Amino acid sequence: MAELVIENISKKFMGKTALDNVSLTIHDKLFTTIFGNAGAGKTTLLRIIAGVEKPDKGKIYLNGKDITTFLPKDRNVAMVYQSFALYPHMTVYDNIANPLRARKMTKSQIDEKVNQISKSLGIQELLSRYPRELSGGQAQRVAIARSLVRDADVYLLDEPLTNLDYKIREGMREELKKMCKDFSATLVYASPDPLDALAMADRVAVMSDGKLLQYGLTRDVYYTPNDITVATIFGTPPINILKAEAREKDGHLFLETPLFRTDVTKYKERLSPNKEYKVGVRPHHLAISKRKVEVEMVSFPAEVHLTHVVGAETICYARSNSEEITIHVPYIYRMEGLEQVYVYFDPAHLLVFDKDTGLRVT
């Protein structure tokens, strides 16, 4: 059982705000991601939970007990850092087994645990090597294994996958999620990569400039962001944002952008005519076609000028009426020079934000 309550936590470093009145409850046995760009306050929050940093204000409760003033060693919280050193004179096996030996486990128990974690991290063939014989990515995995091998109420992971190979990251994401389920572990995972949260997290907390912007089920946060900041930072490639203006005509309400016009009469309660807004549509909600097709969708012409193949998907960069648009398609799209295309999307995927407050209107 582990329920972690973070209550009104604030922290300044040399007069600069790192955390600004952050409150959230981390639920037992769930995978929670703290998402935000560099400088958002993720690491500070994790360090306060671990007890290596003291908050200026606020309290931390673990299972109802106020642990704000507890020393790190009295919290039973395990922290995995972005990078930390291995013992150079010990083999990989001994490095991983070290925290278990300190806990006086039997040899066969240790063996089982070390093998299990090594297998899941793909390092079982490296067990007899010394740290100097490992590549950077391999050493990182050993360090992760050493932190995860021990039992703790809460595991805090600070961007542990950042320096890892893409392929290892992919496997690790699945492994961490499985570990959270299989061992009923409570994981708090800080990351600047939206994909980490989307692929693993039950819940996500989006942070920016020391503030908690939104906290909820991962899919809810992704599809219904509170405001334009959450929409922009939580998604990769970033959401397309355009200026828009609401206009009334023949009893219908339309949103006009430099690229398209769409009927938003059904939202007329929430939108005012002749008012400016910002609209957002995620790159993967856009589709492209080389020919114009008649469908019940919004469409506009564009010129694709750059493509990036990512696995079996393609990110296309296009220009239309001086606007830069990103389109993410779930197949491999090979471009022969500049290509004129039509871009389509279902208007149901359009997010509308207030131009001044940034809050989501629809």
Next chain:
Amino acid sequence: MSKITLKNITHIYDKRVKAVDNLSMEVDDGKLVALLGPSGCGKTTLMRIIAGLIYPTSGDVYFDEDRFTDIEPERRNVAMVFQFPVVYATMSVYENLAFPLRAKKLGEEEIKRKVKEMAEFLELTPYLEMKAGKQNAAIKQMTSLGRAIIRDARCVLLDEPLTNIDPHSRLILREKILRYRAEKKQTIVYVTHDQSEALTLGDKIAVMNNGILLQYDTSRNVYERPASSFVAYFIGNPGMNLIECAFKKVGSKIVFESDGIKVSLPYELAKEVEKETSGKVVLGIRPEHIELSKRKVEEGMLGTCVLFEDIGITKVLNLQLNGTKVRAKNPEFEVEVGEKLYIRFPEERLRIFNSKGEIIL
């Protein structure tokens, strides 16, 4: 701008760890080759051998037709950019860019012109007078790239240049590299563990693992016809599903079976597998090529969805077919964990590897 030829390169560290294993390849003049593989595969070692920073245990390095194995790095005229940006911290960005030109004893006017041109191209103009050490990682890396390419080197070696910079700057830098390549027709070797960088940038891709060159081919071919089961797994996100199967001839078909899996292919198409004396092969199917249905379909195998992730662009499903786990990807499909599904592997999408992991079909 030279052609690079590597002949039977082997490198062993500490007489114990074989980093590069009898590797031969050619990089044609003016082409960009992406050297792709997991960390520890030997790609950085190979790069350093080309630059002359490591002397190989055996084998030779040629630029065009000349053997350079014994030539020291300073005399190879090879430009290199590393994963962690290297700049002269106390010098201005301008002086950093001018440095290789001063070493070549160019006139002040020419230096000024070249630096200005490079700064323009890399969007470094606003930073020219600032100290390089005070800039963020992206500007520093842009500066080290500029310094590497400002002189006309024989070839340019880039060792994971984008790994340590933020995603937005990564895209900009990637576009710069592509444009530089297109304009200058420079020979570039680009080391990366990131398949998307490799697939996007490389004219050809060299996939390495355990010091061995597994495949050297176009991006289309490494994706569609991976030479080995490792390449099949490594390319793609997630990689190809690999399922060990027994096979037997039944009438005009060959039937492949494993716990929960049963697939058949026409005998004429798949008869090559009969050469496999172990009686077992590995069936490969990409997650994005698996067909899913909630209703019964012909040749559909029954499975249960055990994991469902909505990652925006697509949905990733883990499917349990009796004892076999398979990953599928589908942009549209919505399903609850625990739900039963019918799963089909389209014949034309199947790949078959022998027990050594080499492709047969």
